[in-house]
Amino acid sequence: MEDNVGDLKIRPLSTELLEHAKKKLNEDPKRRADDVKAIREWLKKQKHIIGEPSDQMIVNFLRGCKFSLERTKEKLDMHFTMKTLVPELFKNRDVASNPHLREALDLGFFFPLGLDNEGRKVFMFLGGKDDPDKKMALDIFKVNYMMMDYFLLNDDVGVVKGAVFVSDMSNFKMGHMTQAMPSLMKKVAVCSEEGYPFRPQAMHVIKMPSFMETMFKLYQSFTKEKLNRRTFVHGKDYNTLFEKVPRKIVPQDFHGEGPHSEELAKKFAAEVLAFNDFFVADEKNGVDEKKRVGKSKTKEDLFGMEGSFRQLTLD
Numbered sequence: 001m002e003d004n005v006g007d008l009k010i011r012p013l014s015t016e017l018l019e020h021a022k023k024k025l026n027e028d029p030k031r032r033a034d035d036v037k038a039i040r041e042w043l044k045k046q047k048h049i050i051g052e053p054s055d056q057m058i059v060n061f062l063r064g065c066k067f068s069l070e071r072t073k074e075k076l077d078m079h080f081t082m083k084t085l086v087p088e089l090f091k092n093r094d095v096a097s098n099p100h101l102r103e104a105l106d107l108g109f110f111f112p113l114g115l116d117n118e119g120r121k122v123f124m125f126l127g128g129k130d131d132p133d134k135k136m137a138l139d140i141f142k143v144n145y146m147m148m149d150y151f152l153l154n155d156d157v158g159v160v161k162g163a164v165f166v167s168d169m170s171n172f173k174m175g176h177m178t179q180a181m182p183s184l185m186k187k188v189a190v191c192s193e194e195g196y197p198f199r200p201q202a203m204h205v206i207k208m209p210s211f212m213e214t215m216f217k218l219y220q221s222f223t224k225e226k227l228n229r230r231t232f233v234h235g236k237d238y239n240t241l242f243e244k245v246p247r248k249i250v251p252q253d254f255h256g257e258g259p260h261s262e263e264l265a266k267k268f269a270a271e272v273l274a275f276n277d278f279f280v281a282d283e284k285n286g287v288d289e290k291k292r293v294g295k296s297k298t299k300e301d302l303f304g305m306e307g308s309f310r311q312l313t314l315d
Contacts, residue, residue: 009055026067048292051285060159064197079195084286093279104139108265114249121158125167132175162201170207189222203231
């Protein structure tokens with residue numbers, strides 16, 4: 001059955017994706033427009049929120065929240081809140097005028113691979129491609145969120161079926177460790193989990209240096225247990241990875257049969273560059289905490305370190 005989107009300005013889903021969305025995400029095409037209308041009416045009453053999300057953005061937040069209106073409101077509020085409270089990651093994102101961002105984008109550290117055997121979108125992250133002496137951590141995380149914005153508005157498969165991540169950490173050096181401040185890691189974890197509607201299905205880590213294990217455990221202390229249960233550390237054995245991720249989509253320079261990682265990275269970088277007008281327009285979006293009804297939100301409320309550490313076993 002073809003997806004009838006009615007008057008909404010959204011992309012129709014394929015028959016397969018629509019059936020998945022109905023079964024797994026509680027999406028009802030007959031009710032979808034009313035749900036979007038309900039969110040828009042709520043947004044009009046939120047005087048502190050600066051921004052008018054598109055129909056596509058609202059629908060994708062609804063999908064990521066399994067069409068729970070209350071959860072969607074919470075995530076949208078957080079999405080716009082972090083734009084203002086974390087300017088180091090969400091402001092000054094014009095790639096055309098920011099050479100540091102262009103340099104980070106050109107590193108080719110993140111790109112999509114294809115679909116796994118369950119039809120989920122698989123992405124690859126290549127850590128440590130930057131020179132640690134240049135201290136590019138903030139720019140890399142900023143570009144990472146630009147990529148997330150791109151996928152949020154353009155990737156129906158990733159939103160509907162969820163995402164799988166393959167992280168190669170072989171290039172990390174001790175110098176990268178000094179940039180991984182706990183406060184930054186907490187911001188990244190909270191913004192990723194609470195400010196976006198993505199549903200990570202699995203994370204596969206390969207070739208993690210021993211000195212990275214402590215930092216990795218620290219990051220996991222900030223993330224939800226559900227994601228941690230879906231994280232698999234493969235060491236240096238690609239064969240165990242191929243039991244989870246099809247060899248045919250993994251880049252050939254990582255023992256797979258897919259295109260070279262550099263080719264995939266350049267192709268995706270071009271797509272992000274073509275989306276630059278969105279990043280420029282998004283600069284004005286955020287919140288005005290003086291207009292928020294009730295208690296204003298602060299950085300300490302959202303990203304404070306007190307009480308954020310779970311029990312860690314650090315060797």
